[in-house]
Amino acid sequence: MPHLTFWYDLASNYSYLSAMRIEAFAAAHGVTIEWQPFLLGPIFRAQGWNSSPFNVYPAKGRYMRRDVERIAAARQIPFVMPKDFPANSLKAARIVLAAAAMGEIAAVTKAIYTAGFARGEDIGNEAVLRAAVASASSNVDEIFASAASVEVKDALRAAGTRAEAAGIFGAPSFTASDGELFWGDDRLEAAITWEAKL
Amino acid sequence: MPHLTFWYDLASNYSYLSAMRIEAFAAAHGVTIEWQPFLLGPIFRAQGWNSSPFNVYPAKGRYMRRDVERIAAARQIPFVMPKDFPANSLKAARIVLAAAAMGEIAAVTKAIYTAGFARGEDIGNEAVLRAAVASASSNVDEIFASAASVEVKDALRAAGTRAEAAGIFGAPSFTASDGELFWGDDRLEAAITWEAKL
Secondary structure (H helix, E strand, O other): OOEEEEEEOOOOHHHHHHHOOHHHHHHHOOOEEEEEEOOHHHHHHHOOOOOOHHHHOHHHHHHHHHHHHHHHHHHOOOOOOOOOOOOOOHHHHHHHHHHHOOOOHHHHHHHHHHHHHHOOOOOOOHHHHHHHHHOOOOOHHHHHHHHOOHHHHHHHHHHHHHHHHOOOOOOOEEEOOOOOEEEOHHHHHHHHHHHHHO | OOEEEEEEOOOOHHHHHHHOOHHHHHHHOOOEEEEEEOOHHHHHHHOOOOOOHHHHOHHHHHHHHHHHHHHHHHHOOOOOOOOOOOOOOHHHHHHHHHHHOOOOHHHHHHHHHHHHHHOOOOOOOHHHHHHHHHHHOOOHHHHHHHHOOHHHHHHHHHHHHHHHHOOOOOOOEEEOOOOOEEEOHHHHHHHHHHHHHO
8 A cells, every 4th residue: 555654843833734634635546644743953953053944044933934824825824923932842742653553644744733823822731732632532541641652752863863763854744655755845756756656 | 117026046957047137038928037146045044944855755756856857858958966965055046137237147047057957057156157157148257257246245135135025935936016926937927927917
């Protein structure tokens, strides 16, 4: 079965754009999606940045806001930038990994993105996360307990190592089953088409 | 008449992709193109980079080569990375500005891009430039003479100032007649559609 790995950081606004459309598009091409959260922070720090490049390079940051605004409007989905960007997405990443074990990673991921970028809430905040998870799952307590486990913490760290080994330097990224790498929401179509042809 | 400004650096490979398709696409939407060369160097230096970000960030550079390779293959156009990247595009930029006065900027621009990215030649080299211009224009000597004039040098410097004022931080970029900015070959469709609706 063709499968594409979708690498995302819960604080990444372009990843939000992909998360909200990847399922329908992949299904139409007979491709399954492996949802793979990871943290951009360590990857950005390795490039010498102490924050998102959208903060390090203000002209790029201003452009990005407008670009995502236009794309969201064209796709008729809401977009609200959180006041503090990027959010601390460590807990959110562990939570979606914990939800994966219950088969709920897609639903919980989309609920957290909706909080962060459709409502502009701070997903680094525990109460925001809890409300988002509760809107998508009836296993809130189990997910939060598992998110704090050593296994989930290790799994997230291992994801970061695999991301770097795959050549990933930003999010969203997509890797096909032959290792081919695609970067950016605007490469989603190409990535799915690539995987479908393998 | 709707018109879109196409900002490009002759050493930019993603700008090459746009230069080879912008005319047909713009014509189909009733939009005219203003070809506007500028230099990325000063803009990159203002961001603290002493070279292309594709050299400063090696993972991004490796990805870019593969990404452009895939896009060129899909569009059935040749793509060969020059050995030294990015080329020194100062003379090339002055030459296309000089060609503009003769109504030949599109043809000369495409000829230089073809040398640089379809054949991988060094467009910083005078003989390469001369051969490229000769393949597109019968005014080679006039163009080279004008390219060395104070007027053209000043016009190129002024273009850099206007680019920065327009919020431009990379190439290709497109600005609509209302000032709306689009960045990247993958935003060409959106830019033309935007301008066509104004």
